[in-house]
Amino acid sequence: MRKVGALKWAAGRWDSFGLPFLVALLLLVFSLLSSPFRSVYNLVSNLSFASLVAIGSIGMVFCIMSGDFDISIGSMSALAGVLGASMVARIGGPAAMLVTVALATLCGFVNGVFVTKLRIPAFITTLGMQFVYRALAYIYTTNTPVYIKDPFWLSIGSGSVLGIPFPVVLMVLCFGAAVYVLRKTPFGRYVIAVGTNRNAAMLSGINVDLVKNAVFTLVGFFVGIATVVTASYLGSVNPGMTGQGYEFQVITVVVLGGTALSGGNGNLLGAFFAALFITYMQNGLGLKQVNSYWQYVATGMVLIFAVGINRLKSAILGQRET
Amino acid sequence: MKKILCVLIVLMVVGGVVFAGGQGEKKSTQKTVGFSLWTMEYTFFQAVEKGVRDACKDLGYTYVMIDQNGKADKMVNDLNSLVGQKVDGIVITPVDPGAIGPAVQKARDAKIPVVCADIGKSGPVNALLISNNFKGGQMAMEFIDKTLKAKGVTSKKVGVGTVQPQWTYARGRGDGFIAKAKELGYTVASELIVQNPTAEGGYDTMQQMMSAVPDLAAVFYCSGREAVGAANAIKAADKPIIVVGYNGDPEEIQAMRDGIMAADIAQQPYNIGYESVKLLQKIFAGEKYEDAVVPVEVALLTPDTIDKFQADYEAKMKK
Numbered sequence: 276m277r278k279v280g281a282l283k284w285a286a287g288r289w290d291s292f293g294l295p296f297l298v299a300l301l302l303l304v305f306s307l308l309s310s311p312f313r314s315v316y317n318l319v320s321n322l323s324f325a326s327l328v329a330i331g332s333i334g335m336v337f338c339i340m341s342g343d344f345d346i347s348i349g350s351m352s353a354l355a356g357v358l359g360a361s362m363v364a365r366i367g368g369p370a371a372m373l374v375t376v377a378l379a380t381l382c383g384f385v386n387g388v389f390v391t392k393l394r395i396p397a398f399i400t401t402l403g404m405q406f407v408y409r410a411l412a413y414i415y416t417t418n419t420p421v422y423i424k425d426p427f428w429l430s431i432g433s434g435s436v437l438g439i440p441f442p443v444v445l446m447v448l449c450f451g452a453a454v455y456v457l458r459k460t461p462f463g464r465y466v467i468a469v470g471t472n473r474n475a476a477m478l479s480g481i482n483v484d485l486v487k488n489a490v491f492t493l494v495g496f497f498v499g500i501a502t503v504v505t506a507s508y509l510g511s512v513n514p515g516m517t518g519q520g521y522e523f524q525v526i527t528v529v530v531l532g533g534t535a536l537s538g539g540n541g542n543l544l545g546a547f548f549a550a551l552f553i554t555y556m557q558n559g560l561g562l563k564q565v566n567s568y569w570q571y572v573a574t575g576m577v578l579i580f581a582v583g584i585n586r587l588k589s590a591i592l593g594q595r596e597t
Numbered sequence: 598m599k600k601i602l603c604v605l606i607v608l609m610v611v612g613g614v615v616f617a618g619g620q621g622e623k624k625s626t627q628k629t630v631g632f633s634l635w636t637m638e639y640t641f642f643q644a645v646e647k648g649v650r651d652a653c654k655d656l657g658y659t660y661v662m663i664d665q666n667g668k669a670d671k672m673v674n675d676l677n678s679l680v681g682q683k684v685d686g687i688v689i690t691p692v693d694p695g696a697i698g699p700a701v702q703k704a705r706d707a708k709i710p711v712v713c714a715d716i717g718k719s720g721p722v723n724a725l726l727i728s729n730n731f732k733g734g735q736m737a738m739e740f741i742d743k744t745l746k747a748k749g750v751t752s753k754k755v756g757v758g759t760v761q762p763q764w765t766y767a768r769g770r771g772d773g774f775i776a777k778a779k780e781l782g783y784t785v786a787s788e789l790i791v792q793n794p795t796a797e798g799g800y801d802t803m804q805q806m807m808s809a810v811p812d813l814a815a816v817f818y819c820s821g822r823e824a825v826g827a828a829n830a831i832k833a834a835d836k837p838i839i840v841v842g843y844n845g846d847p848e849e850i851q852a853m854r855d856g857i858m859a860a861d862i863a864q865q866p867y868n869i870g871y872e873s874v875k876l877l878q879k880i881f882a883g884e885k886y887e888d889a890v891v892p893v894e895v896a897l898l899t900p901d902t903i904d905k906f907q908a909d910y911e912a913k914m915k916k
Contacts, residue, residue: 311661311678311682314681314682316680316681316682317681317682320674320678321674324670324677327670417762418761418762419762419763420693420762420763422695422719432699433699433703505670508670508673509693510695510697510698510699510719511698513693513695515761516669516693516696517669519668520668557671558674558678561663561675561678562663562678564662566637567636567637568637570666571666
């Protein structure tokens with residue numbers, strides 16, 4: 276009885292404390308195993324690195340909560356990045372950064388229009404647009420990387436505010452704003468309602484198409500911000516390499532963070548901690564010279580474990596599986 | 598409130614381990630060389646890694662290796678990680694040479710020399726060790742010319758499967774090939790970038806070339822695995838097109854043994870890795886290297902010479 280009670284206690288608190296606990300445990304284990312891992316420099320620089328995926332995951336949480344997902348974000352990042360970066364010489368760094376965010380937002384909006392107005396399933400839409408955006412990036416740049424020389428833009432990736440790396444500050448601000456929107460605004464409630472039951476949401480007066488379009492636009496917006504940071508980090512945007520595999524990294528983080536692929540149920544802070552977990556895990560394994568193939572195995576097993584844990588939790592609590 | 602508590606727990610653990618980590622650390626007097634590698638998936642890079650590792654062992658350096666897993670952003674993060682570990686020198690084989698600039702600057706600001714082992718460079722690197730790619734491309738065309746004449750082939754049309762633009766030094770292979778082709782009176786009837794740098798990409802590109810130029814006499818692929826894919830496409834189409842590749846990996850050697858590939862320009866990845874560390878040794882001793890390019894010779898491999906080449910390669914990898 277006591278064992279069952281303890282299990283139920285743990286299961287009931289998994290959503291809130293599970294991932295933070297695992298992150299803390301991971302940090303502790305790798306810190307004991309590797310002295311380079313536990314240095315301030317390593318921990319802080321990887322926190323900064325985690326922001327590249329974490330910021331992009333914010334929009335994806337909303338998207339998956341609404342019952343869809345977007346697999347064009349990697350290519351979207353490449354296109355917006357090369358277009359924005361190429362404008363630095365003409366309009367200056369700060370304006371070019373805004374253009375990058377605006378272009379990525381526009382890409383998200385376009386995806387939303389195809390899904391809502393043309394009624395093309397999101398998987399097909401974003402699969403197709405994945406090729407279109409990448410191809411446009413190649414065509415625009417004739418397959419040549421665009422280098423960023425603007426000091427302001429470059430300082431985004433390497434600068435700090437009161438000693439905290441700027442990407443980390445930006446990540447916290449983005450998550451803060453997103454949590455507020457999800458929990459305290461009608462839009463947040465509409466996203467949950469649409470993802471839980473689209474027909475019921477429609478019958479209750481929610482403009483489902485508008486919500487969906489807004490969600491895809493949000494995906495583009497946060498991808499745009501992540502692209503600005505990534506471009507600053509790398510000092511360049513490469514039409515062929517920027518964003519390669521980004522959609523899978525982001526979706527992994529979102530699912531690991533506890534957002535249900537079936538929609539309706541989402542966990543923004545879960546995505547934040549999941550980004551930290553994946554980043555530090557790969558960092559720790561790398562510093563321990565673990566073969567890179569086994570690192571891929573570890574990442575895959577973590578994802579399966581996360582989904583398995585959620586199902587186990589539901590079973591223990593007697594909840595409907597999501 | 599619960600979420601804030603979670604964040605505080607994580608921060609406390611982080612603070613605790615960092616505090617624990619800061620106690621009693623003694624810096625070894627042995628120099629440490631950090632090596633950041635594109636990927637361990639390909640035999641070429643496995644040989645580079647072995648060269649770096651053996652050189653560190655022979656020269657008495659501590660060796661730290663991080664795999665970029667083929668990702669540019671991880672490559673930058675790994676470089677930053679090596680700087681944070683205060684290594685004495687860095688060797689890097691970058692997946693995206695154009696993206697290392699800011700991270701290399703950080704390393705140089707921390708007084709850590711950086712040597713690129715193959716692929717390319719950007720930013721204030723001390724040196725780049727790379728195969729003499731232009732000459733290798735020329736050697737490929739010279740071999741094709743000699744072979745076509747020996748076979749009595751009259752078509753003067755050749756093709757080239759080249760690499761993506763950011764690999765500027767590897768593109769020198771194609772440039773050398775094209776320059777020699779024009780010098781010898783050939784027409785480069787098809788020049789395609791292999792977007793997918795794998796055997797499948799080479800296969801696909803070769804099919805496009807054969808459709809566009811039915812009387813193609815020979816083709817040169819700037820990367821070995823793509824050349825193997827192209828050779829298989831030619832075999833499937835049953836066409837008498839000569840294929841020459843570039844790298845000298847086991848897959849290409851097998852393709853030559855199978856008779857589907859005529860020749861290969863062999864790089865010396867083990868030597869590139871080994872010499873990169875020896876260059877670091879010179880820099881540690883005070884020699885000045887700034888943005889230097891150090892060419893490493895390549896060799897023409899044919900079915901007659903592959904046994905000796907393979908024996909040498911295996912001896913180095915088993916060392």
